[in-house]
Amino acid sequence: MADLFWPGDDRAGDVLTDDALLAAMVAVEEAWLDALVGSGIAPVEAAKEDLWSLVGAHHADWLAAESEGGGNPAMALVALLRDGLAAGGHAEAARWLHRGLTSQDVVDTALMLGARAAVASLRASLRAQVALLAALVEEHRGTPMVARTLTQHAVPTTFGLKAAQWLTGVLDAYDDVAALVLPVQVGGAAGTMAATVELAGAQRNPVETATMLTLELATRLGLTASTPWHTSRATVTRLGDAATTCTDAWARIANDVLLLGRPEIGELAEGTGGGSSTMPHKANPVLSVLVRRAALTTPALAATLHLASAGQVDERADGAWHAEWATLRTLLRRAVVAGSQTTDLVAGLHVHRERMAATLHAAADDVRAEQRSMAALAGSAAGGDYLGASAAFLEAPLARAAGVLATHEETP
Numbered sequence: 167m168a169d170l171f172w173p174g175d176d177r178a179g180d181v182l183t184d185d186a187l188l189a190a191m192v193a194v195e196e197a198w199l200d201a202l203v204g205s206g207i208a209p210v211e212a213a214k215e216d217l218w219s220l221v222g223a224h225h226a227d228w229l230a231a232e233s234e235g236g237g238n239p240a241m242a243l244v245a246l247l248r249d250g251l252a253a254g255g256h257a258e259a260a261r262w263l264h265r266g267l268t269s270q271d272v273v274d275t276a277l278m279l280g281a282r283a284a285v286a287s288l289r290a291s292l293r294a295q296v297a298l299l300a301a302l303v304e305e306h307r308g309t310p311m312v313a314r315t316l317t318q319h320a321v322p323t324t325f326g327l328k329a330a331q332w333l334t335g336v337l338d339a340y341d342d343v344a345a346l347v348l349p350v351q352v353g354g355a356a357g358t359m360a361a362t363v364e365l366a367g368a369q370r371n372p373v374e375t376a377t378m379l380t381l382e383l384a385t386r387l388g389l390t391a392s393t394p395w396h397t398s399r400a401t402v403t404r405l406g407d408a409a410t411t412c413t414d415a416w417a418r419i420a421n422d423v424l425l426l427g428r429p430e431i432g433e434l435a436e437g438t439g440g441g442s443s444t445m446p447h448k449a450n451p452v453l454s455v456l457v458r459r460a461a462l463t464t465p466a467l468a469a470t471l472h473l474a475s476a477g478q479v480d481e482r483a484d485g486a487w488h489a490e491w492a493t494l495r496t497l498l499r500r501a502v503v504a505g506s507q508t509t510d511l512v513a514g515l516h517v518h519r520e521r522m523a524a525t526l527h528a529a530a531d532d533v534r535a536e537q538r539s540m541a542a543l544a545g546s547a548a549g550g551d552y553l554g555a556s557a558a559f560l561e562a563p564l565a566r567a568a569g570v571l572a573t574h575e576e577t578p
């Protein structure tokens with residue numbers, strides 16, 4: 167997916183591209199048809215594997231144009247698949263395709279499939295960062311530097327503690343992403359599954375059969391079974407919030423690199439700086455700039471998802487649901503890109519210990535002012551490094567990091 171307006175977008179690969187969404191919608195239709203046949207609701211003649219073979223390379227563009235008529239891409243896709251099935255001699259499959267579903271079921275479930283790839287990428291990036299940052303904390307436990315508050319020198323600290331703060335943000339983001347649940351959506355026209363229950367009328371317990379179909383669909387797609395959530399959009403807002411928590415944490419790192427990498431400070435530097443089109447001497451901190459860029463845009467996108475959630479009405483929303491799709495795609499792709507860039511940033515980071523020490527030494531009188539006043543109040547002589555409990559504060563994030571890295575991650 168090319169995007170000249172968002173350098174690095176290719177890092178997100180196929181996450182929620184038009185082609186990926188189309189493939190996901192076809193997968194939903196195929197899995198549901200298989201479930202209908204497997205339950206005995208639809209006849210065995212309705213079975214049809216590989217619905218994807220009915221979709222050509224040109225159909226993504228065709229579907230984008232056709233979707234305007236129905237307001238969403240599922241309606242035109244169903245018509246396309248039914249025509250293809252009928253033309254291929256699969257009349258029963260054409261007759262039973264999509265029965266019991268509504269367009270929102272297909273789009274929402276397909277979005278969850280697309281989001282699954284994004285979530286897997288975010289978790290992989292966060293785990294890589296946890297390992298890198300934990301190593302950075304250990305390496306720089308005792309690397310002294312000046313702490314800065316409100317842009318000014320404050321008191322002594324260590325770079326290990328600063329890196330531990332970065333690590334804490336990444337761990338918090340990991341927890342949020344790991345807690346995400348991606349459910350299927352099967353509600354039918356108004357979230358009652360009335361059509362599916364009606365189709366299962368010959369079964370001993372039609373409601374139980376309908377419920378089991380939802381579980382079967384979830385199992386086939388690798389998602390979580392759920393009751394209908396057509397107008398309860400916490401699933402979507404949680405996705406947006408978790409992705410934004412990630413970019414918040416990554417911007418915390420990027421901001422420090424940008425500030426401490428200024429030539430007049432020179433305490434940090436990116437491993438590979440970008441060049442300038444006119445100034446040969448420059449090594450711009452491009453990764454940090456691009457990570458910060460993402461963090462400046464994702465909160466507004468997450469806010470749009472919350473506005474869409476707040477705008478839900480009746481049993482299917484009139485526009486609020488439609489506002490989610492592109493917003494969620496943009497937010498998740500930007501988060502995936504920023505996650506990859508942050509991993510590269512941390513992996514290649516140069517820490518200039520000698521510059522940190524020199525700055526601390528030059529500011530020694532000022533940054534010890536509080537120490538002298540505290541010692542005077544306590545009636546003792548000022549002495550020592552004045553690092554307080556900073557060494558102890560490293561242990562909690564390091565322990566959390568060890569716990570994350572000890573868990574087994576399934577390959578998506």
